[in-house]
Amino acid sequence: MRFDEYRSHDAVGLAALVAKGEVTPDELLDVAVARSAEVNPKINAVTMDLSHRARGAKAPGGPLAGVPYLLKDLGAALEGTATSNGSRVFADQTAAADSAITRLYKAAGLNIFGKTNTPEFGLWPFTEGELLGVCRNPWDLGRTPGGSSGGAAAAVAAGITPAAHASDGGGSIRTPASCCGLFGMKPSRGRVSFAPAGEGWAGASIQHAVTRSVRDSAVLLDIACAPQPGDPYFLAPPERPFAQEVGRDPGRLRIAFTDAALQADALDSECAAAVRDVAKLCEGLGHQVELVKVPGDFAAMQAAAGQVIAASVAATLDAEAERRGRPIADGEVEALTMTTYRRGQAVSASDYVRGVQTLHAFGRAVAGLFDDYDVLLTSTLGEPAIPIGHVLEDVRQIGQRLFHFMPNTQGFNNTGQPAMTVPLAWSAGGLPIGLQFVARLGDEATLFRLAGQLERARPWFDRTPEL
Numbered sequence: 300m301r302f303d304e305y306r307s308h309d310a311v312g313l314a315a316l317v318a319k320g321e322v323t324p325d326e327l328l329d330v331a332v333a334r335s336a337e338v339n340p341k342i343n344a345v346t347m348d349l350s351h352r353a354r355g356a357k358a359p360g361g362p363l364a365g366v367p368y369l370l371k372d373l374g375a376a377l378e379g380t381a382t383s384n385g386s387r388v389f390a391d392q393t394a395a396a397d398s399a400i401t402r403l404y405k406a407a408g409l410n411i412f413g414k415t416n417t418p419e420f421g422l423w424p425f426t427e428g429e430l431l432g433v434c435r436n437p438w439d440l441g442r443t444p445g446g447s448s449g450g451a452a453a454a455v456a457a458g459i460t461p462a463a464h465a466s467d468g469g470g471s472i473r474t475p476a477s478c479c480g481l482f483g484m485k486p487s488r489g490r491v492s493f494a495p496a497g498e499g500w501a502g503a504s505i506q507h508a509v510t511r512s513v514r515d516s517a518v519l520l521d522i523a524c525a526p527q528p529g530d531p532y533f534l535a536p537p538e539r540p541f542a543q544e545v546g547r548d549p550g551r552l553r554i555a556f557t558d559a560a561l562q563a564d565a566l567d568s569e570c571a572a573a574v575r576d577v578a579k580l581c582e583g584l585g586h587q588v589e590l591v592k593v594p595g596d597f598a599a600m601q602a603a604a605g606q607v608i609a610a611s612v613a614a615t616l617d618a619e620a621e622r623r624g625r626p627i628a629d630g631e632v633e634a635l636t637m638t639t640y641r642r643g644q645a646v647s648a649s650d651y652v653r654g655v656q657t658l659h660a661f662g663r664a665v666a667g668l669f670d671d672y673d674v675l676l677t678s679t680l681g682e683p684a685i686p687i688g689h690v691l692e693d694v695r696q697i698g699q700r701l702f703h704f705m706p707n708t709q710g711f712n713n714t715g716q717p718a719m720t721v722p723l724a725w726s727a728g729g730l731p732i733g734l735q736f737v738a739r740l741g742d743e744a745t746l747f748r749l750a751g752q753l754e755r756a757r758p759w760f761d762r763t764p765e766l
Contacts, residue, residue: 345413350413374504375466444478488534489533491524535741537744
């Protein structure tokens with residue numbers, strides 16, 4: 300199979316070729332490995348080569364049998380390999396068993412042949428860690444692909460795979476998908492299990508994927524949304540498979556929109572214009588669209604989330620220090636991670652509980668908007684993909700630069716609502732601009748129906764970087 304033919308299909312399309320006997324899993328793997336060899340030295344998206352394990356694999360029957368796939372090097376264990384979490388502390392620890400999501404991927408026939416770049420502990424919306432190195436955006440090698448699933452998004456945008464595993468604790472699916480011109484769905488809290496690990500960041504974190512097509516995302520979520528015994532959150536199963544929602548008419552939705560930056564002063568002018576343009580697109584598709592002010596105390600949410608995240612990092616590193624019998628030393632983690640670690644050690648139990656209560660109150664406030672609307676539309680990011688090193692080049696401005704870049708994603712991790720980014724706009728410089736749509740808790744179905752409609756109205760699949 301030639302690369303141009305491979306890239307003309309999404310994962311569902313490649314699986315159909317395998318099912319019909321027109322191509323073998325090893326032939327697909329050959330193309331993926333060759334493409335990785337060609338472009339990965341430029342973008343540093345794939346940081347662990349597991350193609351020797353994938354070669355000759357007997358894919359079980361499944362909806363994506365034989366399709367090459369990549370795991371993010373955070374959150375999903377693969378038996379016999381290390382999950383570094385982007386950190387030297389865990390770089391040499393080999394997993395004794397697969398995570399639940401890895402087992403489900405394998406049972407669906409996905410052929411896992413590598414792992415992707417992520418910043419240390421997934422803490423940043425860019426991918427520039429010391430252990431795994433700088434990951435670059437295929438649309439502009441001087442810019443970030445986003446984070447923390449930056450390697451996953453860069454690999455998919457570059458054509459190594461049509462889809463890749465990702466996770467999202469504050470925007471880490473939607474940010475890189477927006478930067479790289481991809482579709483990215485953050486599912487509802489409780490939709491995808493983290494088993495056997497515990498919850499991430501008080502339930503803010505969730506696993507799924509970045510994809511080029513909407514239907515790939517829906518099929519992958521059908522594969523992954525299998526509750527595991529003892530999961531701390533539960534959602535009723537969907538009314539029908541998500542894959543069946545993509546082609547369904549969404550009906551006339553009540554869509555609220557804002558061109559504001561929810562955790563910063565203002566959006567970049569191109570992002571704000573994109574929101575208004577897509578609001579008109581939705582109106583033209585027959586939806587009721589209204590400008591709103593999003594409720595909720597975003598400043599309090601941001602502060603509480605910062606406490607919860609810092610305490611979670613401290614818990615992870617303290618547990619590892621206890622396991623190995625010696626403390627975490629300076630130099631074992633990056634300097635800013637160490638700052639977060641020390642901050643987290645100072646968070647009291649009372650502070651943590653009050654922080655979680657603040658997040659829950661924020662969720663209730665935001666939920667009130669959805670008494671009147673089915674969907675909220677915002678810009679995914681505050682600006683298109685930023686230059687590599689931009690946030691960290693001046694430590695005095697880290698917070699300001701961080702939230703100017705990602706002002707609109709974190710809140711919906713803490714409400715637990717599903718949120719998707721759709722690549723519907725482009726900057727004057729040719730960079731992708733994602734638009735975020737948020738629905739009620741558990742209502743991914745509405746988002747998939749709307750996404751399918753938008754994909755038909757303004758297709759993006761064939762718009763790819765040349766590299």
